[in-house]
Amino acid sequence: MSAIRETADQVATLGEKYKYGFVTDIEMEVTPKGLNEDVVRLISGKKNEPEWMLEWRLGAFRRWKEMTEPSWARVHYPKIDYQNSSYYAAPKANPKLESLDEVDPKLLETYAKLGIPLHEQKLLAGVAVDAVFDSVSVATTFKKKLGEAGVIFCPISEAIREHPELVKKYLGSVVPVSDNFFATLNSAVFSDGSFVYVPKGVRCPMELSTYFRINASETGQFERTLIIAEEGAYVSYLEGCTAPMRDENQLHAAVVELVALDGAEIKYSTVQNWYPGNEEGVGGIFNFVTKRGDCRGRDSKISWTQVETGSAITWKYPSCILRGDNSVGEFYSIAIANNYQQADTGTKMIHLGRNTRSRIVSKGISAGHAQNTYRGLVSVHPKAENARNHTQCDSLLIGKSCGAHTVPYIESRNPSARIEHEATTSKIAEDQLFYCTSRGINQEEAVALIVNGFCKEVLQQLPMEFAVEAQKLVGISLEGSVG
Amino acid sequence: MTTRAASPNPFLEDFAAHAAELPGVGQPWLDARRADAIKLVRAQGIPHRRIEDWKYTDLRSALEGTNDPGKAPSVARLRNAVEQGIEVFEFKGDAPKWVVDGFGVIGIDGTMSAASFALAQSTIALHVPANAKPAKPLEYEFSGQTRLLIVVEAGAAVTLLETPIGGDDSFSNAGIEIVLYEGAKLNHIRTASNAASAIVLEDLTVQVASAAQYRAHFMSTGTKLSRTELHVTLEGKGAEAHVSGVSVLGDGRHADVTTHIVHAAADTRSTQLFKDIAGGHSRGVYQGKITVAEGADGSDSRQTAKGLLLGVHAEIDLKPELEIYADDVKCAHGAAVGDLDVESLFYLGSRGIPEAEARALLMRAFLGDAVDEIENADIRASVWSKVEAALAKATEAKP
Numbered sequence: 018m019s020a021i022r023e024t025a026d027q028v029a030t031l032g033e034k035y036k037y038g039f040v041t042d043i044e045m046e047v048t049p050k051g052l053n054e055d056v057v058r059l060i061s062g063k064k065n066e067p068e069w070m071l072e073w074r075l076g077a078f079r080r081w082k083e084m085t086e087p088s089w090a091r092v093h094y095p096k097i098d099y100q101n102s103s104y105y106a107a108p109k110a111n112p113k114l115e116s117l118d119e120v121d122p123k124l125l126e127t128y129a130k131l132g133i134p135l136h137e138q139k140l141l142a143g144v145a146v147d148a149v150f151d152s153v154s155v156a157t158t159f160k161k162k163l164g165e166a167g168v169i170f171c172p173i174s175e176a177i178r179e180h181p182e183l184v185k186k187y188l189g190s191v192v193p194v195s196d197n198f199f200a201t202l203n204s205a206v207f208s209d210g211s212f213v214y215v216p217k218g219v220r221c222p223m224e225l226s227t228y229f230r231i232n233a234s235e236t237g238q239f240e241r242t243l244i245i246a247e248e249g250a251y252v253s254y255l256e257g258c259t260a261p262m263r264d265e266n267q268l269h270a271a272v273v274e275l276v277a278l279d280g281a282e283i284k285y286s287t288v289q290n291w292y293p294g295n296e297e298g299v300g301g302i303f304n305f306v307t308k309r310g311d312c313r314g315r316d317s318k319i320s321w322t323q324v325e326t327g328s329a330i331t332w333k334y335p336s337c338i339l340r341g342d343n344s345v346g347e348f349y350s351i352a353i354a355n356n357y358q359q360a361d362t363g364t365k366m367i368h369l370g371r372n373t374r375s376r377i378v379s380k381g382i383s384a385g386h387a388q389n390t391y392r393g394l395v396s397v398h399p400k401a402e403n404a405r406n407h408t409q410c411d412s413l414l415i416g417k418s419c420g421a422h423t424v425p426y427i428e429s430r431n432p433s434a435r436i437e438h439e440a441t442t443s444k445i446a447e448d449q450l451f452y453c454t455s456r457g458i459n460q461e462e463a464v465a466l467i468v469n470g471f472c473k474e475v476l477q478q479l480p481m482e483f484a485v486e487a488q489k490l491v492g493i494s495l496e497g498s499v500g
Numbered sequence: 501m502t503t504r505a506a507s508p509n510p511f512l513e514d515f516a517a518h519a520a521e522l523p524g525v526g527q528p529w530l531d532a533r534r535a536d537a538i539k540l541v542r543a544q545g546i547p548h549r550r551i552e553d554w555k556y557t558d559l560r561s562a563l564e565g566t567n568d569p570g571k572a573p574s575v576a577r578l579r580n581a582v583e584q585g586i587e588v589f590e591f592k593g594d595a596p597k598w599v600v601d602g603f604g605v606i607g608i609d610g611t612m613s614a615a616s617f618a619l620a621q622s623t624i625a626l627h628v629p630a631n632a633k634p635a636k637p638l639e640y641e642f643s644g645q646t647r648l649l650i651v652v653e654a655g656a657a658v659t660l661l662e663t664p665i666g667g668d669d670s671f672s673n674a675g676i677e678i679v680l681y682e683g684a685k686l687n688h689i690r691t692a693s694n695a696a697s698a699i700v701l702e703d704l705t706v707q708v709a710s711a712a713q714y715r716a717h718f719m720s721t722g723t724k725l726s727r728t729e730l731h732v733t734l735e736g737k738g739a740e741a742h743v744s745g746v747s748v749l750g751d752g753r754h755a756d757v758t759t760h761i762v763h764a765a766a767d768t769r770s771t772q773l774f775k776d777i778a779g780g781h782s783r784g785v786y787q788g789k790i791t792v793a794e795g796a797d798g799s800d801s802r803q804t805a806k807g808l809l810l811g812v813h814a815e816i817d818l819k820p821e822l823e824i825y826a827d828d829v830k831c832a833h834g835a836a837v838g839d840l841d842v843e844s845l846f847y848l849g850s851r852g853i854p855e856a857e858a859r860a861l862l863m864r865a866f867l868g869d870a871v872d873e874i875e876n877a878d879i880r881a882s883v884w885s886k887v888e889a890a891l892a893k894a895t896e897a898k899p
Contacts, residue, residue, distance in 0.1 A: 089552055397837075399812045414827035417794065423822040427835055432809035435838035438820070444827040 048105040054078060057205050060105050064174040064208075067181060077194045077204035084198045090361040091390045091422060092330050094266070094303060102237045102268060104206045159223065166222050168252075169214040173241055176212035183214055187245055191274035191311045191338070199270040199332075200307040203239045207272065210240035215250035215281075224480055229258040229271075237268035244274070246281035248314065253284040255483055258291050258327070264300045266329060271306045279314030279341065284322070286479055287335075288487055291327035293494075298357025298386070301329025308335035309365075312344035312373075320347040321364065322478040324487045326494040329358060334392065336365035339373035339401075346375040349475040351487075353494045354387030354419070363393035363424075368401040368434065377408040380472045383419035384495055390422040397434040404434040412442045413471055415464070415495065465492035510569045511541050511615045514645075517570070523591035523623050530595070533604040537618040544611040553610075556785040556817045557756040559701070562725040563671075567699045572671040574621035574644035584634045586658075587627040599625045603649045607677035607705035609731065616675030616703065620647035628684075631655040637687075637879070641665045648676045650686070654709075657685040659876060664693040664700045674702040680712040682736065688716040689879050691886060693723050696752060700726040710736025710765070717874045718745035719883050721890040722753025722782060730759045734768035744773040744873035748890035749814070751780025758787040763799040763829075770800075775870045776807040777863060778814035779894035789821040790833070796826050803833035808840065808866060810894060840866075863891060 048059060057078050061071040086097070163170050169180060177184050194204045211227045229240060246252055258269075269291060275283050285308075294301025304327075310319035321335040331354075337346030348364040366375035375395065383389040395406045412421035423440045445467050453463035468491055469476065476484050476491075515538050524530045547553070548560035563569070582588055589599055603625060608614050623646065626638065630653040637659035640648060643666035652658055666672040672693075680686055686706075693700045700723050706714050718728050732741045747755040761770045776784035786805045807816035820833040840862045848858035867887055874880040 412822075412824070414824065417827055419827075420823070420825045422824065423820075423833070425818075425820060425835070427818040427837060428815065429807065429809060429817075429837040430812065430815045432811055432814070432839050434809075436836060437838075438818075438833075438835040440820070440822060440831075440833050442822060442824050442829060442831040444829075 046107045047103050050103050051100045052104055052206065056104050060206055060208055063105065063107070064177070066174075066177055069185070070177050073189070073194070074205050077201050078206075080195045081198070081201040081205055084195070084201060086198050090332050090392070091388060092332060092359045092361050094330050094359075097268060097303065099202075104237060104239070105208055162222065166219055167216040168219060168221050169212065170225055171212055173210045173212040173243060176243075180212075180214070183245065184212070184243070187274065187276055188243055189274075191276060191309050192272050192307050197307060199305040200272050203241060203270050203272045203307070207239045207241035210242045210271070212242070213244040213252060213254060215246045215252045217247040218249045219247075220250070221252040224253050224255060226255045226257070229256065237270065239269075240271045242271070242273040244283055244285070245276045246278065246283050248278050249280045251282045253286070253480060255286040255288070255480060257288045266300060267302050269302050269304050269306070269328075273306070273308040273335075275310035275319055277310065277312050277314060277317035277319050277344075280316045281314060282318040282320075283310060284320045285310070285335070286483060287323040287325075288483055288490065289323065289325045289327050289331075290490060293327045293358050294329040294356065296356050298329070301358070302327065303330045304328035304333060305330075306333040308333065309338065310336065310346070311338045312341050312346060314344070315341040316343045317341050318345040318347075320349070320478070322349040322475065323351070324475070324479070324490065325350070325352040325360060325362060326490050328360070331358075331360040331362050333362045334364055336367070337375065338367045338369065339375060340369045342370040343372045344370055345373070348375075348377045348379070349478045350379045351382070351472045351475045351491070352380070352389055352391075353382045353491065354384070354389040355494055356385040356387060358387045360388070361390040361392055363391045365394040366396070366406060368395075368397040368404040368406070371400070371402040372404070373401055374405045377406070377410070378474050379410045380475055381410075381412045381421055382415065382468060382471070382495070383412070383421045384415035386418045388420040388422070390424060392424045394426040394428070395436050395438070396426075396428040397431050397436065399430045401431050402433050404431060406436045408438040410438070410440040411471070412440070413468065414442065414444045464495060468492075468495060509541070509546060510563065511546070511619060512538070514570045514619050518619070518621065522621060524595065527595060529600055530603070534618045537604070537608055537614040540608065540614040541611050541618060547611055553758065553787070556783065556787070557725060557727050557754070559699075559725065562699055565724070566669045566697070567671040567724070569645070569671040569673070572644035572666065574646055575665065576620070576622040576624050576640070576642045576646035576648060578624065579639040579641060580636060582626075582634070582638065583636065584632040585629045586632065586634065586638075587629075589625040589627070591623050591625075598627050598651050599649065602651050602677060602679050605677070606679070606707050607675055607703065609705070610703070612673055612701050612729070613675050613703040613705070616645050616647050616673045619645040620675065621645065623647040625649040626651070628652045628656045628658050633657045637661045637876075639663075642674045643670055643672045646672070646674050648674070650677070651679045652681065652684040652686055654682040654684060659687040659879070660689070661879065662688065662690045664698075666693065666695055666698050666700065668695045668697045670695060670698045672698065672700045676702065676704045678704065678706040678714070680706070680708045680714060682709045682711055684709070684712045686714050687875060688714070689874060689883065690716070690718045690728065691883060692719055692721040692890070693726065696723060698723045702728045704728070704730045706730070706732045706741070708732060708734050708736070708739040708741060711738045712736065713740045713742070715741075715873075715875065716743045717871070717883065718743075718757055719871075719886060720745065720747040720755040720757070721886070722747060722749040722755035722784075724752070725754050727756040727758065730757075732759070732761045732770070734761070734763050734770065735765055737765050737767050739765060739768045741770045742873065743771070744870045746774070746867045746870045746887060747776045747784045748867065748887055748894050749776070749778045749780075749782035749784055750890065750893040751782060753782045754785075756785035756787070758785075760789045760791070761801070763790070763792045763796040763801060766796055767798040768796060770802070772803040772805075773870050773873060774805045775867050776816050777810065777867065777891065777894055778807065778816050779810035781813040783814070784816045786817075787819040787821070788833075789823060790831060791823040792826050792829050792831065794825040797828040799826065799829045799831070801829070801831045805835045806866070807837040808863065809837065860891070860895070863895075867891070
């Protein structure tokens with residue numbers, strides 16, 4: 018109840034609905050607009066990358082030029098001019114930082130405004146943060162403590178220089194370079210992102226977290242994240258994202274790859290709150306993201322949890338390849354679309370190994386004029402003896418002008434596999450609202466309460482601190498949608 | 501995207517060869533609609549698996565075999581005499597108004613429905629007058645490119661029994677348009693083709709006015725490639741559609757049932773119940789889309805699709821899709837693929853029933869509730885005997 022109260026308070030005190038809409042005035046280094054091989058070379062050069070990495074990028078770029086943008090998703094947006102955007106933007110003059118003290122205070126201020134404490138003293142106990150500002154990673158905290166456990170947590174640009182053998186082995190092994198249009202574009206121009214390596218038998222001593230921030234205008238953000246959990250390792254990782262309010266649409270095309278070896282477990286949580294555009298649907302981030310986890314080892318587990326409240330367009334399908342016998346894939350999602358937002362999101366569970374299990378819980382909420390689509394694939398291959406899947410897909414409609422859509426694909430090629438899919442669509446019932454208001458709860462609070470109840474199964478999956486944040490976000494995202 | 505070098509389109513060749521001999525040719529309204537249809541065929545080409553709706557049914561590859569659409573004789577006929585003032589028009593002479601108003605108006609939405617409209621050399625239109633309730637079903641048979649229009653006036657109730665009769669290696673593409681006026685009712689039962697190596701396609705478009713009801717059952721044993729595509733629009737308040745079906749597939753069979761039910765008006769209801777059993781090398785497909793349009797408040801829609809695989813070479817693909825633009829609705833869908841329930845098998849075993857028999861019993865129960873949706877007892881019994889025969893074949897094909 019207290020979270021609900023806080024939600025309502027926050028909604029009431031907020032002058033604007035999107036509190037992350039500010040721009041940090043900081044000197045930036047931005048490459049000229051446009052995309053060609055020289056830009057790819059320039060990005061690679063800025064990062065002091067080895068030759069093999071440049072070749073990898075150029076290979077991706079050449080393939081991308083041959084590819085066409087996919088059009089199967091239920092999202093409509095003006096054609097993106099890929100030449101009218103900058104592919105690299107960085108805060109100026111901080112090539113190498115030894116400690117947080119050297120970070121531009123303005124940057125620290127930005128992150129403080131976002132509620133992300135980079136300063137170690139202020140950190141929530143046990144959360145290590147990597148902050149990515151436009152194209153570069155500005156600070157990674159708790160490096161030393163993680164190092165003692167043998168965990169590598171650093172910007173991917175650093176990993177390419179310092180752990181090339183790991184990057185070479187795993188980069189592109191889950192999401193191949195030519196996987197899809199946006200992933201290929203990312204492969205060519207990705208600028209930074211996080212790299213996590215948890216060695217054999219190590220349980221990562223703290224939650225790892227990355228905050229992504231788009232600041233500069235007319236730029237795109239292309240981050241790349243790679244997480245590897247060796248045999249028996251465990252890691253929990255959380256990412257958050259925000260961007261300023263602008264009338265233009267900005268492109269965000271990230272790639273996330275997870276690799277879980279024998280008995281390893283990776284928990285990946287996202288609170289996505291990119292700028293969604295204003296009430297008329299002007300501006301906002303185009304979020305085209307490829308996320309995939311590979312349960313490569315026996316008894317491994319990958320769990321995706323996402324709270325999607327931002328972005329004008331969301332095109333995102335965090336998936337699991339259940340290759341190892343007895344591996345487990347999970348997908349818990351809350352997608353909220355308000356005003357003119359469009360979300361097409363879901364997952365793919367590819368069952369290859371024996372006794373593989375997957376669970377999908379998706380909660381979609383549409384309000385205003387938004388369109389919200391769940392799109393998911395469960396595929397069982399002939400060798401996946403005794404595979405199990407359960408999918409639950411619930412949609413909630415708030416208002417008469419929005420849409421909620423469900424597009425599940427079920428493909429089974431093994432007789433011993435069991436796949437179950439259920440979906441429901443409902444609205445916030447008048448009697449529920451009436452009951453709440455008769456108890457003295459105002460309408461806005463009542464909606465937050467009901468929606469939080471609707472999402473509970475997913476919220477429970479988030480790490481505690483973020484569950485609280487996410488609950489508030491749910492309330493704020495739906496402000497003004499009823500009455 | 502791979503695009504093949506302009507491979508010859510047999511439908512266009514067919515049209516070029518036979519346009520002048522088509523039924524009713526020379527009537528300007530019909531010539532114009534045919535010209536539009538062939539334009540659509542030319543623009544869209546032959547469906548293949550890269551087209552989302554045809555992902556699981558690759559017609560282009562199947563046509564590379566022996567099934568030459570150009571050679572398929574076009575047959576569309578009624579097996580029995582009509583009663584109670586039902587009018588049959590076979591496109592000899594000028595078309596009455598109800599034909600002009602209906603024929604080719606609602607049922608052209610893709611290559612295959614456009615092809616059957618533009619190419620059908622055999623075509624029938626049926627008119628059931630208001631409040632007519634003929635006791636006997638209309639028995640319709642077809643092969644090759646054919647077209648059928650049924651207009652059921654207010655308050656009438658009629659049963660349509662439909663059977664594909666094309667032989668081995670044949671190609672059939674049936675286009676059917678059904679218009680149900682206020683309070684009318686059509687019971688539609690479609691039974692399977694016997695020709696294993698045939699390609700059998702069917703595109704049904706049904707328009708349902710207020711308080712009218714469309715009931716359909718599709719029984720399929722599959723062929724080399726078969727697809728029944730159903731488009732229903734519930735146009736008037738209180739309109740209903742209840743669709744069920746079973747696909748029982750033996751070795752080498754493919755059956756695709758694709759439905760799209762649109763709730764366009766308030767208080768409309770639809771139910772769907774589909775059961776697939778796939779044995780040997782076979783593939784069962786169900787794609788069902790439900791759209792609830794803005795303003796169609798009080799719509800109630802239910803959809804269930806279940807599949808049972810008998811071996812590792814069989815595949816079942818289900819895609820139950822919801823597209824909802826109204827908030828005061830009840831929509832639920834469920835889909836499941838799996839094996840027979842282990843506990844049920846154990847229970848039957850503990851009662852002394854041998855496993856093979858227990859499995860057969862449970863499979864019948866699995867299919868039974870979909871077949872039970874057929875209202876007419878005689879038709880239900882005849883469909884059931886076909887299901888039994890198909891089940892015996894599907895289970896013997898077990899690798």
